[in-house]
Amino acid sequence: MEKRVVFHNKYLPYLLVAPQIAITVIFFFWPASQAIVQSVLREDAFGVSSHFVGLDNFIALFEDEYYLNSFKVTALFSTLVTVIGLSLSLLLAVTADRIIRAATLYKTFLIWPYAVAPAVAGALWGFVFLPGPGIVAYLLQQMGVDWNFHLNGAQAMFVVVVAATWKQISYNFLFFLAGLQSIPKSLIEAAAIDGAGPVRRFWTIVLPLLSPTLFFLIVVNVVYAFFETFGVIHSLTRGGPAKATEILVYKVWYDGFEAQDLGGSSAQSVILMAIVIGLTVIQFRYIERKVHY
Amino acid sequence: MIERRPIADFVGHLILIVTVLIVAFPIYLAVIAASHDLAGISQVPMPLLPGSEFFTNMANALLEGPKIVGVGRGTSALLLMSNSLIMAISIAVGKIIISLLSAFAIVYFRFPLRTFFFWMIFITLMLPVEVRIIPTFKVVADLGLLDTYTGLVLPLIASATATFLFRQFFMTVPDELVEAARIDGAGPMRFFWDVLVPLSRTSIAAMFVIQFIYGWNQYLWPLLIAAAPEYQTIVLAIGRLMRAPDAYEEWPLIMAMAVLALLPPVVVVVLMQRWFVKGLVETEK
Numbered sequence: 001m002e003k004r005v006v007f008h009n010k011y012l013p014y015l016l017v018a019p020q021i022a023i024t025v026i027f028f029f030w031p032a033s034q035a036i037v038q039s040v041l042r043e044d045a046f047g048v049s050s051h052f053v054g055l056d057n058f059i060a061l062f063e064d065e066y067y068l069n070s071f072k073v074t075a076l077f078s079t080l081v082t083v084i085g086l087s088l089s090l091l092l093a094v095t096a097d098r099i100i101r102a103a104t105l106y107k108t109f110l111i112w113p114y115a116v117a118p119a120v121a122g123a124l125w126g127f128v129f130l131p132g133p134g135i136v137a138y139l140l141q142q143m144g145v146d147w148n149f150h151l152n153g154a155q156a157m158f159v160v161v162v163a164a165t166w167k168q169i170s171y172n173f174l175f176f177l178a179g180l181q182s183i184p185k186s187l188i189e190a191a192a193i194d195g196a197g198p199v200r201r202f203w204t205i206v207l208p209l210l211s212p213t214l215f216f217l218i219v220v221n222v223v224y225a226f227f228e229t230f231g232v233i234h235s236l237t238r239g240g241p242a243k244a245t246e247i248l249v250y251k252v253w254y255d256g257f258e259a260q261d262l263g264g265s266s267a268q269s270v271i272l273m274a275i276v277i278g279l280t281v282i283q284f285r286y287i288e289r290k291v292h293y
Numbered sequence: 294m295i296e297r298r299p300i301a302d303f304v305g306h307l308i309l310i311v312t313v314l315i316v317a318f319p320i321y322l323a324v325i326a327a328s329h330d331l332a333g334i335s336q337v338p339m340p341l342l343p344g345s346e347f348f349t350n351m352a353n354a355l356l357e358g359p360k361i362v363g364v365g366r367g368t369s370a371l372l373l374m375s376n377s378l379i380m381a382i383s384i385a386v387g388k389i390i391i392s393l394l395s396a397f398a399i400v401y402f403r404f405p406l407r408t409f410f411f412w413m414i415f416i417t418l419m420l421p422v423e424v425r426i427i428p429t430f431k432v433v434a435d436l437g438l439l440d441t442y443t444g445l446v447l448p449l450i451a452s453a454t455a456t457f458l459f460r461q462f463f464m465t466v467p468d469e470l471v472e473a474a475r476i477d478g479a480g481p482m483r484f485f486w487d488v489l490v491p492l493s494r495t496s497i498a499a500m501f502v503i504q505f506i507y508g509w510n511q512y513l514w515p516l517l518i519a520a521a522p523e524y525q526t527i528v529l530a531i532g533r534l535m536r537a538p539d540a541y542e543e544w545p546l547i548m549a550m551a552v553l554a555l556l557p558p559v560v561v562v563v564l565m566q567r568w569f570v571k572g573l574v575e576t577e578k
Contacts, residue, residue: 003400005475012402016398095305117554124323133337133339135338175574198301230512231510273419276419
């Protein structure tokens, strides 16, 4: 799509894009290229000089059991957040879509967790599950569960998944509801006249028509779980206990800042970049976005 | 709906009401915790009804802040919140201004590097802070911007999504307006300010809501850039307090601060719901 009528000026357009391009180059492209350069260098013990080591940093990374563990943790975490988040929001959206008159009201009551910072979501749920005063922790202990998510890895994973999913439900709900409301009512009525019940209609008409939205949300949720949940992990578990909740983004930060391993952290950055690029390509190539309001 | 099923309707309302309550539950609990003193909150199980200390705790959080060693002793929530506010508003306004300008250049001018710049802006989508943590930190450090508002804001105001949103909108503005402006002798900047910006009001409002929340909720970036207590934000402070060794002595205060940290963005979303939904949907187009 191009404009037919444009302005003519030799220098003005460059001046207009200059601020955006300057920030992009200084704070995006330059650091990203530095990460790539650093990932093939290793610093000596004193940090004075560095030399070229080829792919050694990457090889070391994939031989490091903690890094492989971090991959598994991230896979588990993002799968749980995506699957639980999407199933719950789809159920809610289908329910709200049925009783359309009250849908707007419920929408207002369900969208606000989107505005809560991941770190604050972590703090809120951390308190709910806190061994001692936490009310759900108390109930679990009454039921005979030995509850302490600061010590038990599986329990820690459970709490971070709850906090991360809670925050994302509003977003999923809004898009599912929009998707449902854009499905032509005549199709559903036709199916009903042919004798299809609500369940049959959902599986054969609603879900296939909703699949672009569903596919789009899967990508968005995976990206969210990979890259935007640092605050949840940092405020709740610090990647622990025993690295049970150490997702890739947490590890890249930890190795770079706390462990001061520049080469290793940069190699991790490069791998993460490859993951983002892959996800973005999927998002733009394969997804027909047909979300209408 | 097609069938009239009163029971299904009832079950539907029930599911939604229960979910709304579960979703709101952690906030309720935080408010309750913030309304008791330490002795009150330490009962097992903790009380589920509000106590009498809410305003004491809030005033304490706002004016003095928790006294936990190593987490910026005496940084009051008021200071932390004003830092968050400065950061959120500067990021939102900054993003809107530079994106309006670059979208204007890309849509309304033809120049040799136009496509190249467009792709450069597009690629930033694939480079979130999280994947270039250390080198970005180093750039900011080399520029002497650690512990400054500029360091907190400037690197975050490049925006592919805002540029695309405004580009999308500008494409729908009728060409006749440009022709009319030209006949009336208005230059490009005059057209930009007097025609384009006023027409973009709704898009700007939608963008503002989304970016305000984005800026207020930043966590990793201030964690890297703001070491000095004077520049920390309220969200960052919550994350640090959570795992402080003697946090248990301050739970009522920490929960009071958590409530303060989530209040501004939640209020913005609820009050500006229409623009929020518009912004959310349009940035994903």
